[in-house]
Amino acid sequence: MTSPAPMAAPQPTPQPDPAAVPALSIDGVSHSYGPRRALMDVSFNVRPASFTALLGLNGAGKSTLFSLITRLFGIQTGRIGIFGHDISRSPGEALRLLGVVFQPRTLDLDLSLTQNLLYHAALHGIIRREAAARSAELLARIGLADRAASKVRDLSGGQMRRLEIARALLHRPRLLLLDEPTVGLDVKARADIISHVRQLVTEQGIGVLWATHLFDEIMASDDLVVLHQGKVLAQGPMNRVITEAGAQDVNTAFMRLTGAQVMPGGGA
Numbered sequence: 001m002t003s004p005a006p007m008a009a010p011q012p013t014p015q016p017d018p019a020a021v022p023a024l025s026i027d028g029v030s031h032s033y034g035p036r037r038a039l040m041d042v043s044f045n046v047r048p049a050s051f052t053a054l055l056g057l058n059g060a061g062k063s064t065l066f067s068l069i070t071r072l073f074g075i076q077t078g079r080i081g082i083f084g085h086d087i088s089r090s091p092g093e094a095l096r097l098l099g100v101v102f103q104p105r106t107l108d109l110d111l112s113l114t115q116n117l118l119y120h121a122a123l124h125g126i127i128r129r130e131a132a133a134r135s136a137e138l139l140a141r142i143g144l145a146d147r148a149a150s151k152v153r154d155l156s157g158g159q160m161r162r163l164e165i166a167r168a169l170l171h172r173p174r175l176l177l178l179d180e181p182t183v184g185l186d187v188k189a190r191a192d193i194i195s196h197v198r199q200l201v202t203e204q205g206i207g208v209l210w211a212t213h214l215f216d217e218i219m220a221s222d223d224l225v226v227l228h229q230g231k232v233l234a235q236g237p238m239n240r241v242i243t244e245a246g247a248q249d250v251n252t253a254f255m256r257l258t259g260a261q262v263m264p265g266g267g268a
């Protein structure tokens with residue numbers, strides 16, 4: 001008599017590797033303002049705990065893309081996911097993981113720093129005591145603890161930007177979008193903001209999408225997406241984008257890819 005074949009042990013269901021789920025996935029996104037096409041079949045990912053620079057000239061489509069990711073505009077074509085949550089189908093889960101710093105300033109100038117933060121925390125449903133603790137912690141982190149009760153109107157431009165970043169972090173997002181956050185700031189304030197955001201990536205594992213037209217804000221370790229006239233012309237690790245464009249530096253790569261003239265002073 002032959003003994004029955006041993007039963008195969010049940011195999012565990014493979015679980016997706018959390019690190020493999022992009023912080024942000026943009027998939028085939030197009031957008032038009034009436035007859036004007038602002039984005040054409042745009043696709044790219046932002047990895048968790050990475051800094052991705054979205055490089056483009058004025059009018060490239062960066063703000064339009066941010067408006068779609070934040071659901072200010074409805075998606076016409078394509079799909080956007082935040083840590084695997086489709087922003088159209090599961091907006092609550094998706095937006096909970098997202099922090100945003102828009103290009104125009106959106107602080108209330110006549111409220112104090114703390115009041116601005118508490119107001120925003122309330123919008124996110126964070127209870128008052130927790131909101132006060134997080135606000136104090138974030139103000140200390142951006143070096144403005146001693147200004148907590150000052151009116152925002154009395155801050156410098158760089159301090160206001162730091163406060164906006166703190167506000168965007170109050171609900172502890174895992175993905176942070178910043179739309180040209182250093183525009184109008186002096187060299188020192190720019191450097192402070194860039195280094196603060198880079199620390200968020202390395203120390204807290206936040207995925208960052210940083211829209212800019214300034215080459216000197218991008219580092220060799222960054223991921224780069226070159227957006228031009230609504231189309232992605234190149235994407236990947238910065239060094240690869242430069243090599244594939246047959247260039248030695250990001251300025252020349254950008255010029256070759258877009259045919260644009262690079263402005264003196266390191267800006268596209």
Ligand SMILES: Nc1ncnc2c1ncn2[C@@H]1O[C@H](COP(=O)(O)OP(=O)(O)OP(=O)(O)O)[C@@H](O)[C@H]1O
Pocket residue numbers: 033036037038056057058059060061062063064065
């Ligand atoms: N509300 C609108 N109505 C019509 N066209 C628009 C509107 N907003 C943007 N556009 C057009 O869409 C294109 C992309 O603009 P967008 O503002 O997204 O670019 P950007 O890269 O953010 O540039 P900037 O840095 O100057 O804001 C441009 O041609 C712009 O003129």
